Amino acid sequence: xxVLNNLTYRYRKGAxxxxxxxxxxxxxxxLLLGENGAGKTTLxxxxxxxxxxxxxxxxIDGEDASRRLPSELSRxxxxxxxxxxxxxxxxxxxxxHAVFYPGFDPVQLQENLKSFGLTGDEPxxxxxxxxxxxxxxAYALALRTDILLxxxxxxxxxxxxxxxLQSMIASNVNEEQTVIISTHTVNDFTNxxxxxxxxxxxxxxxxxxxxEITSRVTFTVSSIPxxxxxxxxxxxxxxxxxxxxxxxxxxxIDYILLYNAIMNASSRPRLLQLxxxxxxxxxx
Amino acid sequence: xxxxxxxxxxxGSFSWRRFVAVARFYYPRLRxxxxxxPLIAVFFSICIVIATNYExxxxxxxxxxxxxxxxxxxGPITFACRKGLETETVLPATAxxxxxxxxxxxxxxxxxxxxxxxxxxxxxxxxxxxxxxxIQLISxxxxxxxxxxxGLSLIQYCAPAITCLWSVMALKNNRVVMGxxxxxxxxxxxxxxxxxYGAYMAFKIGFKDGMYGVDKxxxxxxxxxxxxxxTPYMTIVSVVILIYxxxxxxxxxxxxxxxQM
Amino acid sequence: xxxxxxxxxxxxxxxxCYGKIMAGEWLPDARIPSIxxxxxxxxxxxxxxxxxxxxxxxxxxxxxxxxxxxxxxPESRDIILxxxxxxxxxxxxxxxxxxxxxxxxxWDDLIARSH
Numbered sequence: 001x002x003v004l005n006n007l008t009y010r011y012r013k014g015a016x017x018x019x020x021x022x023x024x025x026x027x028x029x030x031l032l033l034g035e036n037g038a039g040k041t042t043l044x045x046x047x048x049x050x051x052x053x054x055x056x057x058x059x060i061d062g063e064d065a066s067r068r069l070p071s072e073l074s075r076x077x078x079x080x081x082x083x084x085x086x087x088x089x090x091x092x093x094x095x096x097h098a099v100f101y102p103g104f105d106p107v108q109l110q111e112n113l114k115s116f117g118l119t120g121d122e123p124x125x126x127x128x129x130x131x132x133x134x135x136x137x138a139y140a141l142a143l144r145t146d147i148l149l150x151x152x153x154x155x156x157x158x159x160x161x162x163x164x165l166q167s168m169i170a171s172n173v174n175e176e177q178t179v180i181i182s183t184h185t186v187n188d189f190t191n192x193x194x195x196x197x198x199x200x201x202x203x204x205x206x207x208x209x210x211x212e213i214t215s216r217v218t219f220t221v222s223s224i225p226x227x228x229x230x231x232x233x234x235x236x237x238x239x240x241x242x243x244x245x246x247x248x249x250x251x252x253i254d255y256i257l258l259y260n261a262i263m264n265a266s267s268r269p270r271l272l273q274l275x276x277x278x279x280x281x282x283x284x
Numbered sequence: 285x286x287x288x289x290x291x292x293x294x295x296g297s298f299s300w301r302r303f304v305a306v307a308r309f310y311y312p313r314l315r316x317x318x319x320x321x322p323l324i325a326v327f328f329s330i331c332i333v334i335a336t337n338y339e340x341x342x343x344x345x346x347x348x349x350x351x352x353x354x355x356x357x358x359g360p361i362t363f364a365c366r367k368g369l370e371t372e373t374v375l376p377a378t379a380x381x382x383x384x385x386x387x388x389x390x391x392x393x394x395x396x397x398x399x400x401x402x403x404x405x406x407x408x409x410x411x412x413x414x415x416x417x418x419i420q421l422i423s424x425x426x427x428x429x430x431x432x433x434x435g436l437s438l439i440q441y442c443a444p445a446i447t448c449l450w451s452v453m454a455l456k457n458n459r460v461v462m463g464x465x466x467x468x469x470x471x472x473x474x475x476x477x478x479x480x481y482g483a484y485m486a487f488k489i490g491f492k493d494g495m496y497g498v499d500k501x502x503x504x505x506x507x508x509x510x511x512x513x514x515t516p517y518m519t520i521v522s523v524v525i526l527i528y529x530x531x532x533x534x535x536x537x538x539x540x541x542x543x544q545m
Numbered sequence: 546x547x548x549x550x551x552x553x554x555x556x557x558x559x560x561x562c563y564g565k566i567m568a569g570e571w572l573p574d575a576r577i578p579s580i581x582x583x584x585x586x587x588x589x590x591x592x593x594x595x596x597x598x599x600x601x602x603x604x605x606x607x608x609x610x611x612x613x614x615x616x617x618x619p620e621s622r623d624i625i626l627x628x629x630x631x632x633x634x635x636x637x638x639x640x641x642x643x644x645x646x647x648x649x650x651x652w653d654d655l656i657a658r659s660h
Contacts, residue, residue, distance in 0.1 A: 028592075029590065045545065048370075048374060049374050050370060050373060050374060050544070050545040051544055051545065052542070052544065068374060068379070068541075069296055070293075070294050070295070070296060070302070070376040070377055070378055071294045071295055071296060073374050073375070073376035074294045074376035075294075076374075078370070078374070080370060083368070083370055083371075084367035084368040085367075085368050085371065086309075086312075086313070086366040086367060086368030086371060086372060087312065087366075087368075088312070092312060095308075096308055096309045096311070096312060097309060097371060097375075099292060099305050099308075100292065100302075100305060100309075100375060100376040100377065101376070102291055102294065163588075166588050167585065167588050170584055170585045170587075170588045170589070170590075171585040174581075175591060191554060191587075191588060191589040191590060191593065192588070192589065192590050193590065194590055194592055210590075210592065211592070221551045249553075250553065250555070250596065251553050252553045252554050
């Protein structure tokens, strides 16, 4: 469980990348959304222990991430966007680095690499961006850490690689793991998410489970406009809307619609009020 | 699964197993240095032995000693030879284990990689120059004047390497280049203060003697007088360098422990 | 699996399972894929598969044996037939009738066409 308590991160110049962010993030695959510069990468860095908060705290199962205790670090792995590995090949990386992570499964690593068409002996420096990314994600998933933070994992991947990645995530990740995927290309993994976290301009707008969301709102697609929608869009002559869930049926979540709705100033208040449902419980 | 092979502990107390894992983590980038430095040291030893048969002994040992000093001073740069500082920063080991390894390798192992093979060569090869003489040569080139206490001289000898290691650990970009730069800065600052003070002393003594009507300034006497006059300076400098080294070691450990990415 | 239509994914998974049962690929009292296995095949979240399985279990189409997984119920074919018929009358038929209205078709047109 990752708990953020009034987390604030301030750059040296004074600008805030994260402002008073609070949330509890439990096991599951979570989508991290936000515009460029919203603070997503900073948030992931703080969770990973790479950055210390300016104020507030980030607790990993009760331990402060900034203490960088081996017990917490060994249960967590962060794969940044364009983050180099200090090894010539993935296999060398697994020899020198994976030993620190008790959950590492070398067989899984080979399987993951194979489904991307790689062996692990390719020199990383000579790989294309796409292949480099593939091998890194294959490695990250094989570490089987309790917490996995992925910043734009589908970056630079072609369609078949993205599909392979989706399958890989589905088969590699178990229910006890907490995976946070920050991505612009929501559609690539949309069926996999258990929850969504939205940051905007250094503030946390929402951090909720899919179950909570679908129990309170419904996402509809229809050729006729919805009645009193919280938010709606027209796409190719179909009306995509978010309405209050009145019949208790669970729909699928349209994350792009949800994101647009929450970023929209006029629909945000109503949406948040409905989602929070007078509970004062904003998370988990 | 990893746990079935060779599991290292994940708790917070110092673990030798994990220390070894840290060493293995850094090994690929240190491999070349571990191989090349002893070879160069052996080569230098042979050169020195050959040179003892000729009168130009001094001429050859001076550049060799300079080269050795440079190899030790700039040795810690190998730590910067791999990208991927993020994985290093949050490597699941205690700060103590990481600092211990990095400091040990940078400041103890690197000099040993050179000095041990030379020592070995000294016992193997026929040479009648004493080891002490060579060590004196080394410390002579390090400072401008021979330092009185052997211990302090050792610290001063490591100071450039400490500077290099500190900059490599504290910087996130251009680590190799800036590591070299800062080490040069250290040496230059030390050299300049020494030269300035030395010139000041020479002028003061010379001026004083000239004032008292000494006819000819005897250069040997002048040099000796300057050397004697520099002794208090040397003591002060030694102490300052010692304090600097302690401070630099502390800052290096802070960088290793709390590096922000 | 390609979840392109507008039906909620968990319902499409249920349809997929019904298809397997009706086609005789999943036989009564035989073990069906675990939630994890199916979530990997479908490339969806286990939670979604769980919802589908929960619904099917509530209807009596499948049953669970503790620690051993999910199994096809003996009466599943009948239940599925009832469910599908209900769905036909509640959802499919009204849609067809709406289309017929829109296109100005009558039942006689349909009968004539079907011969």
